[in-house]
Amino acid sequence: MEQKDQKRPPVWLLAAWASLIFFTSCFFISIDVWIAFIKRIVPIPAVQGLFALFWYHWGFYVVKGWHATEYAVLASLLFLTLRRRITRISALALSLVLAAAFAASDEWHQTFVPYRDGCLRDVLIDTSGATLALIVWAVKTRRG
Known part of the structure; x- marks a missing residue:
């Protein structure tokens, strides 16, 4: 009986992550709506004020950092899915191309x-993420 590769994530996990990226890009939440939502769940005025101040100044960077993180995870899942099927270098290159293509298609x-x-x-x-x-992954999986 063939043993299943424990280091390769199931394909459904890759599909679920890509779906999550697509789903979250189907909506727009303004800063004001986001802050109003937080005010409803955090009833402490001082915390609300600090959150609003933080978000108005740093929210852009948080959102863009999340963008990079989403695609870092996507590329990792792609690489881990592909690396046992094709060469390591091909898996790295194809993962980058697919992640960049997905990013472009999601922006479109x-x-x-x-x-x-x-x-x-x-x-x-x-694509930077x-x-x-x-x-x-290239450094971690390098032989020798």
């Missing part, structure tokens, strides 16, 4: 979502 998709737009900057941020993750 956002041009159809009310109050959202697609932008090259986000494709570059997403994927690239950083794949550099880590």
Whole structure:
């Protein structure tokens, strides 16, 4: 009986992660709506004020950091899924190409979502996250 590769994630996990990225890009939540939501769940005025101050100043970076993280995870799942099927270098390259293509297609998709737009900057941020993750995997899986 063939033993299942424990280091390769199930394909459904990759599909679920890609679906999560797509699903979250189907909506627009303004800063004011986000802060109002937090105010409802955190009834402490001082915390509400600090959160609003933080979010108005740093929210952009949090959101873009999340973009990079989403695509770092996507690229990692792609690499782990592909690396036992094709060569390591091919898996790294194909993972980057697929993650970048998914980022571009997701930005294009956002041009159809009310109050959202697609932008090259986000494709570059997403692809940077994927690239950083794949550099880590390249170093981690290097032989010798």
